[in-house]
Amino acid sequence: LRLLQQATGDAKEAESTIQKAIDINEKLAAENPKRRDYQHRLAGTYNTHGGLLRAAGRHDEAIACIQEAIEFSERIVADNPTVHQYRDWLANHYDILSSLQEGTGRLDDALAARQKALEIKEKLATENPDVLDFQHALAGSYNDLGNVQKDSGMQHEALSSYQKAIEISERIAVKRPEVPKYQNYLAIHYLNLGIVQTTTGALKQAIPSFQRALAIHKSLASENPKLVRYQAGLAGSYNYLSRLQQRMGKTG
Numbered sequence: 001l002r003l004l005q006q007a008t009g010d011a012k013e014a015e016s017t018i019q020k021a022i023d024i025n026e027k028l029a030a031e032n033p034k035r036r037d038y039q040h041r042l043a044g045t046y047n048t049h050g051g052l053l054r055a056a057g058r059h060d061e062a063i064a065c066i067q068e069a070i071e072f073s074e075r076i077v078a079d080n081p082t083v084h085q086y087r088d089w090l091a092n093h094y095d096i097l098s099s100l101q102e103g104t105g106r107l108d109d110a111l112a113a114r115q116k117a118l119e120i121k122e123k124l125a126t127e128n129p130d131v132l133d134f135q136h137a138l139a140g141s142y143n144d145l146g147n148v149q150k151d152s153g154m155q156h157e158a159l160s161s162y163q164k165a166i167e168i169s170e171r172i173a174v175k176r177p178e179v180p181k182y183q184n185y186l187a188i189h190y191l192n193l194g195i196v197q198t199t200t201g202a203l204k205q206a207i208p209s210f211q212r213a214l215a216i217h218k219s220l221a222s223e224n225p226k227l228v229r230y231q232a233g234l235a236g237s238y239n240y241l242s243r244l245q246q247r248m249g250k251t252g
Contacts, residue, residue: 044089070097091116091120114148143162143189146192162168190212
């Protein structure tokens with residue numbers, strides 16, 4: 001019901017609905033403190049409420065909701081450190097918090113939240129080297145950290161983060177070349193690397209980064225001609241490479 005209300009634009013009703021879910025889950029969690037599934041469900045409803053508030057432009061309230069979700073999830077993880085799902089959700093909460101903080105200009109806080117998410121994902125990936133979803137999430141976390149570092153003026157740190165994202169994603173792409181999303185994210189990491197290399201004046205290094213992204217996007221667009229996101233990715237790669245070539249022509 002909440003999803004339907006949100007999809008049809010009835011934000012007030014959607015918030016009222018999720019608040020009822022929070023009230024019920026708070027009661028269940030309070031009455032059953034040893035039932036971690038109730039605590040986990042409560043954290044999830046806070047996370048959902050935060051998403052609704054964010055969509056409504058109420059970012060400070062959204063941040064407070066996500067922090068509530070983190071508080072519950074931290075306790076759940078402390079009591080159940082071997083349950084991967086709980087740790088994965090906790091990292092997700094930190095990622096959402098970071099995105100909200102970055103959107104409101106709190107870059108130092110956003111950086112700390114991304115680093116916390118990265119720390120959790122690194123442990124999950126290390127403990128589960130054969131689970132590609134954890135490896136993929138780790139690569140994404142390095143990319144997200146790089147984005148915050150770039151926006152914070154930490155260009156060299158961003159370069160390092162994007163390179164780590166690429167290193168992990170290259171391994172995943174080799175293992176599962178038939179999975180388009182792994183290829184697509186690898187291309188995105190290369191684009192982000194090229195953008196920072198361009199910003200720092202490393203234009204010759206940026207050329208192969210953009211060319212690698214372009215090659216991947218060409219393949220994806222050719223193999224998936226009806227998927228708009230891959231066609232858009234191809235156009236983006238051409239655009240970045242063209243702009244860099246033009247800039248090098250003017251400065252060369």
